[in-house]
Amino acid sequence: MFNTNDFNLTCPFCLAEKHVQNRIPDQKVTCEACGRKFYGSHPMDEDHYPLIGRLAVHYRTITGAQLDQAIQIQGKNGIGKDQKISIEDIIIQHKMASSRQVGLLILIRDFIELRQKSESFGKVAIKRGLVTPDDIETALIRQEKEFKRKKVNLLIGDILVDDGILSKHQCDLILKEVSGEKVGSREFADVLNQSPGKEGLQLDDGMDLSEFEIKFLSIKELDKKFGETVARKGFASENDVRRAFDRQEGLFRNHHIIKHIDEILFNQGLLSADQCLEIYNELKWPVDRMAISGNLHGRQTEKMDRPAKLTDADLDLYISPDNLSAYIRIISKNFHTITSLGLRHFLKEKSIVFGVISDNEIKTFLKNPANKQICIAKGKAAKPGQKDEIEYYFNTGFPLKYIGENKNKADNQDIVVPRGKILAKRTPGQESIPGVDIFGNPLRISMKDDKSWRCGEGARYSSDGLKIIAKNEGMPRLSIDGRIYVFSKMNIMDDADIRTGHLGMNNNIAVMGTLKGAFPVRGGDLTADEIRDADVDVIGDVRVTIGITTSRIATQGAVYARYIMNSDIEAYGDIVVENEIIDSTIKTSGALIVKKSRIIASRIIARKGIIAAAIGSPVTNPCILEVGSDAHINGVIERIDGNIKTRLDDLLQKESALLKIKKKEEKVNQKMVKLKKDIEQAALLKSVMIEKSGEAGREKLNRASVSIHDVDRKMKKLIGTLKKLDQGLKFLRKEKEDLQLDLNSRRVVFENEIDELNQNKYFIKKWAHLEKGKPVVKVKGKITQETFIAGRHSTFTLEKEYNNIGIIEHLASDNGMDSWLFKSLSR
Numbered sequence: 170m171f172n173t174n175d176f177n178l179t180c181p182f183c184l185a186e187k188h189v190q191n192r193i194p195d196q197k198v199t200c201e202a203c204g205r206k207f208y209g210s211h212p213m214d215e216d217h218y219p220l221i222g223r224l225a226v227h228y229r230t231i232t233g234a235q236l237d238q239a240i241q242i243q244g245k246n247g248i249g250k251d252q253k254i255s256i257e258d259i260i261i262q263h264k265m266a267s268s269r270q271v272g273l274l275i276l277i278r279d280f281i282e283l284r285q286k287s288e289s290f291g292k293v294a295i296k297r298g299l300v301t302p303d304d305i306e307t308a309l310i311r312q313e314k315e316f317k318r319k320k321v322n323l324l325i326g327d328i329l330v331d332d333g334i335l336s337k338h339q340c341d342l343i344l345k346e347v348s349g350e351k352v353g354s355r356e357f358a359d360v361l362n363q364s365p366g367k368e369g370l371q372l373d374d375g376m377d378l379s380e381f382e383i384k385f386l387s388i389k390e391l392d393k394k395f396g397e398t399v400a401r402k403g404f405a406s407e408n409d410v411r412r413a414f415d416r417q418e419g420l421f422r423n424h425h426i427i428k429h430i431d432e433i434l435f436n437q438g439l440l441s442a443d444q445c446l447e448i449y450n451e452l453k454w455p456v457d458r459m460a461i462s463g464n465l466h467g468r469q470t471e472k473m474d475r476p477a478k479l480t481d482a483d484l485d486l487y488i489s490p491d492n493l494s495a496y497i498r499i500i501s502k503n504f505h506t507i508t509s510l511g512l513r514h515f516l517k518e519k520s521i522v523f524g525v526i527s528d529n530e531i532k533t534f535l536k537n538p539a540n541k542q543i544c545i546a547k548g549k550a551a552k553p554g555q556k557d558e559i560e561y562y563f564n565t566g567f568p569l570k571y572i573g574e575n576k577n578k579a580d581n582q583d584i585v586v587p588r589g590k591i592l593a594k595r596t597p598g599q600e601s602i603p604g605v606d607i608f609g610n611p612l613r614i615s616m617k618d619d620k621s622w623r624c625g626e627g628a629r630y631s632s633d634g635l636k637i638i639a640k641n642e643g644m645p646r647l648s649i650d651g652r653i654y655v656f657s658k659m660n661i662m663d664d665a666d667i668r669t670g671h672l673g674m675n676n677n678i679a680v681m682g683t684l685k686g687a688f689p690v691r692g693g694d695l696t697a698d699e700i701r702d703a704d705v706d707v708i709g710d711v712r713v714t715i716g717i718t719t720s721r722i723a724t725q726g727a728v729y730a731r732y733i734m735n736s737d738i739e740a741y742g743d744i745v746v747e748n749e750i751i752d753s754t755i756k757t758s759g760a761l762i763v764k765k766s767r768i769i770a771s772r773i774i775a776r777k778g779i780i781a782a783a784i785g786s787p788v789t790n791p792c793i794l795e796v797g798s799d800a801h802i803n804g805v806i807e808r809i810d811g812n813i814k815t816r817l818d819d820l821l822q823k824e825s826a827l828l829k830i831k832k833k834e835e836k837v838n839q840k841m842v843k844l845k846k847d848i849e850q851a852a853l854l855k856s857v858m859i860e861k862s863g864e865a866g867r868e869k870l871n872r873a874s875v876s877i878h879d880v881d882r883k884m885k886k887l888i889g890t891l892k893k894l895d896q897g898l899k900f901l902r903k904e905k906e907d908l909q910l911d912l913n914s915r916r917v918v919f920e921n922e923i924d925e926l927n928q929n930k931y932f933i934k935k936w937a938h939l940e941k942g943k944p945v946v947k948v949k950g951k952i953t954q955e956t957f958i959a960g961r962h963s964t965f966t967l968e969k970e971y972n973n974i975g976i977i978e979h980l981a982s983d984n985g986m987d988s989w990l991f992k993s994l995s996r
Contacts, residue, residue, distance in 0.1 A: 221271075221278045222256050229902070230266045230274060239265070270906065280316050286347070287312060287325035293343050294335070296411075298418075304334050332611065385427050389417070392430035398448050405439045413437070479507065479515040486519065492606035493548040495521050498541065507535060516545065522609045524548050551604035551612040558596040559622065565647040590639045592653050595622055597635070623928070625708075626675040627655030644677055646693055648708050649725045649741055651932040656693030656709070665690075665697070677709065686720070694726070710742070727759065732766075739801065741936075743777070756801040758940060767950070768792055774800045778945040785953030795959040797944025797978060802937045809926050809933075816919040823912045830905045837898045844891045851884045944978035958991060965991050 222239065225231045231239075239259045257271045291305035308328045315323050326340040335343075396410040405413075413433045420426040431448070434440040483501035488494070495516075499507065509531040516525060524547040534543045563584055586592065604612035622637075624630060625648060629640050639645065643657040656677040661669060664682035672678055677693040684690065686702035694709035703720040705711065710726035720736045722728065727742030733750045743759035749766040750773075760777040761768075767783035772793040785792050858877050944960035946952075952974060956967045960978030976991050 219256050220281065221274055224274050224277055224281075225260065225266065225271075228274065230270050231260060235260075235265050239263070273909075280322055283322045283324070284309070284312070289347050290325050290343055293346050294329075296415075297343070297346075299339055299343070300329065300334060304329065308332070308334075334611070385421050388427060388429060389414075392417070394452060395430055395448060398451065399434065399440065399444075402444075402448070404444050404448075405434060409434070409437075409439050413439075479511050483507065484512075484515060487542075488521075488607070491550075492608060492610070493550055493604075494544055495546040495607050496542050497545045498543075509535065512545075520609075521546050521607045523605050523607050546607045548606040548612075549604040551614045552602040553614045554601035555598035557598045557622065560594045560596070561647065562590075562592055562594070563645040563647075584644055585642065586639050586645055586655065588639055588642050591636050592628060592639055592645050592655070593637045595635050623650070623652040625652035625654035627657070628653045641675075643675075644693065646708055649933060649936050650929040654693060654708060659692075695724075711740075716748075728757075741801075744775075756804065758801050758937065760943070774798070776801060776940070776942045778943040778947070780947045781949075783950035783952070784946075784948055785951070785956050787953060791953065791955040791957060793957045793959075794946060796946055797942040798959065798961045799937060799942065802933060805933055806930055809930050813923050813926050816923055820912070820916060820919060823908065823915065827905065827908050827912060830901055830908065834898065834901045834905065837894055837901065841891060841894050841898065844887055844894065848884060848887045848891065851880055851887065855880045855884070945975065946977075947975045949973060960991065963991060 222231075222236045226233050226236055236256075239256050242259050242263070243254055243256060257275060260266050261268050261271055287309060291300070291302075291309070294300045295302060295305060305325075308325050311328055312323050312325060326335070326344060329335040330337055330340050392414070396414065399405050400407045400410050410430075413430050416433055417428055417430055420428050431440065431445050435442070435445060479501075483499065485498040485500050487496045487498075497512075501507065509528045512531055512535075513525065516522075526543075526545060526547075530543075531545075534541065563586065601614035603614075606612055624637055627640050627643055628637050628645075630636070631638055637653050639655045641655060641657055643655040646654045646656060648654060654675075657675060659672065659676035659678050661672075661678070661680045661682075663669075664685060665672065665678075665680045665687075666683075666685040667687035669687070671688045672690055672692065674691040678690065678695050678697075680695075680697035682697075683699040683701055684695075684697040684703050684705075686704060689704045690707065692707050692709075694712075695705060695707050696712040697714070699715040700711075700713055700717045700720050700722070702718070703722070705720065705722040705724070707724050708726070709724070711722060711724050711728045711730075713728075713730040715730075716732035716734065717730050717736050717738070718734045722736065723739040725741045728738060728740050728744045730746055732748040733746055733753050733755070735752045737754045738744060738756070740757045740759065742757070743762060744755060744757050745762045745764070747764055747766075750763060750768045750771050752769070753771045755761060755771065756774040758776040761773055761775040761779045761781070763779075763781040765782055767786070768779075768781050769786050770789040770792065773779060774795045776797065776799065778796050779794060784794070855877060858880065942961065946958060948971070950972065952967065952971050954967055954970045958965060958967070958976060963978060974993055976993060978991050981992075
């Protein structure tokens with residue numbers, strides 16, 4: 170029968186034991202000694218009940234009886250241990266649970282098994298002095314976050330190597346020991362200096378082992394055999410032996426005392442003298458190695474002379490501002506009493522643990538230290554990486570590296586590339602190399618920038634991912650958000666309206682008549698005789714022979730038109746209009762140029778300024794002008810942030826709905842538990858009443874029959890309520906499962922979309938940084954009174970009408986006070 174038992178778990182951080190009862194398979198426990206949380210290995214019924222089965226019972230995917238049934242089926246159908254049908258397959262085949270439910274359980278199981286292996290890895294790493302408990306805890310937290318966020322199982326060794334805490338060689342040694350291979354202490358001693366700033370016996374970079382330390386390591390290696398024999402013979406538990414080794418290392422590290430493991434176990438009363446002698450004989454140790462025998466004959470524990478403690482009064486210590494170098498000068502008159510070991514203890518108290526020079530170099534310095542300064546420790550500086558180098562084989566229209574056959578052609582419309590043409594090539598850069606300061610802190614430089622590599626419509630990546638290639642013949646274009654497109658040519662010989670249908674998204678569109686608003690228009694470049702009532706969002710330029718009326722146009726290129734009326738136009742390039750702009754909203758990161766006529770009753774945002782024949786009219790609302798500012802770019806960024814927020818809000822709503830269902834499920838469970846107790850009590854009452862009725866007289870028997878009938882009726886009512894609750898619970902669980910699956914799928918999709926939106930923000934900001942604003946308004950004719958003008962830092966309203974004037978925002982000084990003002994330009 171499936172059940173749980175009491176057992177002990179070992180904390181991977183402080184190695185203390187914790188007694189637990191009825192532990193849930195994926196539930197963390199808290200160590201009472203150090204307060205950290207961990208999973209620990211789960212020994213209960215491990216061979217009989219696999220983890221996937223225990224998880225299925227815990228999450229109520231199946232019952233304990235169904236798990237027992239699945240185990241029996243597995244035993245009957247399995248020919249051998251390696252040929253058994255898996256429990257998860259049996260659960261699905263016998264319709265105990267859906268494949269989606271089992272898939273989620275497998276995901277959880279894989280993480281728990283990885284976590285248990287990670288905790289074993291952490292125990293060895295801490296025991297060997299390569300990491301601190303905080304390092305392991307941080308790595309485990311990151312591992313869990315990555316699993317919850319991306320459903321990715323990261324190895325703890327890879328995390329510690331990636332963070333610069335362990336070297337690859339150190340990680341390999343730990344993995345060998347975790348897998349059961351024997352790894353000598355000397356091997357770990359050889360790599361301890363690669364892991365700066367960790368507790369335990371360690372060798373700082375460039376520091377030699379003293380004879381005393383070498384002796385300790387050799388004794389510890391022999392003691393390992395003694396400890397294994399003690400545990401094998403059952404004289405003491407493995408935990409007792411491990412704690413004795415911790416005690417041995419603590420005595421050496423903190424008090425510079427070498428004690429043999431047999432001596433420690435003997436003094437703690439865990440071994441008798443006879444048991445020690447039995448192991449000595451089995452290991453065939455010489456008499457001088459028998460610590461207990463030696464103590465019985467008066468031998469003393471070996472102790473190293475502790476050096477006199479050095480203080481700031483003895484040494485002048487200077488640390489460079491970047492924490493990469495430390496220099497000392499001896500100022501004590503009793504410099505002859507200073508030893509290399511004392512100097513090393515002084516540095517350790519100052520937390521200088523990495524890059525300390527060798528004992529031989531220290532001893533050479535101490536021979537004649539008067540008025541001399543020495544670099545006592547030197548860190549390792551981080552080396553910056555190199556960015557990916559992108560080469561474009563077409564004219565991008567941006568200040569990027571361009572190599573190709575058409576260098577002298579400025580218009581992308583002149584370039585047509587065949588299918589299969591290489592459009593861009595990426596040469597991967599180098600990752601930055603982390604360093605370490607003298608305090609053992611990792612030094613990192615931000616990762617190389619590799620965002621400038623994206624495909625749009627009509628382009629694809631090469632098989633090696635290092636080239637972008639044209640999928641079809643057409644004209645290439647690099648968008649503001651860093652995507653490479655290839656647009657085919659589409660010619661429409663008449664008006665584009667409902668008869669034409671959708672114009673597609675992968676074309677440069679040329680309309681010989683009027684573009685009307687039957688369908689949204691998306692694509693590359695757009696040319697038309699006229700645009701009316703249309704919704705246009707394109708990558709390239711918009712060229713209109715006549716004009717634009719009551720339309721919304723957004724483009725990453727420029728706009729050319731004879732007039733614009735009652736429209737919203739948004740562009741990254743210049744907007745050039747032959748005649749008037751009337752009752753429109755214009756936002757551009759380029760310049761607005763109105764050659765022959767005026768701007769009337771419109772709101773204009775132009776990052777590179779406004780040039781117009783005239784602005785405003787005495788009989789209409791005044792114009793609102795904003796020049797030199799990032800208002801257009803900021804508006805685009807705000808919309809992107811809004812899209813990101815919408816997706817995050819959607820996820821929060823789903824999570825909130827899921828939480829409500831879980832609370833409902835919990836309440837139903839509580840009601841069902843209470844009902845079951847009521848039914849049990851009623852059944853017990855009925856049995857007691859039946860028993861008593863057999864001894865009663867006729868009159869009492871009649872009354873008892875009525876009472877029993879009442880109890881029966883109450884039980885039926887309770888059972889009916891219980892069945893309804895059970896049906897409701899099944900519905901809630903199905904609803905919860907569907908919502909959880911929907912949430913998981915949405916989270917994956919939204920995370921990808923949010924990543925894309927953040928990349929769009931990055932490119933737009935990068936482009937905006939390259940393009941500087943010009944807070945200037947130039948008018949050849951009249952600019953009317955009450956026209957409002959805003960710059961990057963100031964605003965003002967014209968108090969009268971001006972003619973043939975240029976206005977620019979500038980920084981003015983008045984009595985030592987700086988302020989931004991608009992001033993007139995001489996024409």
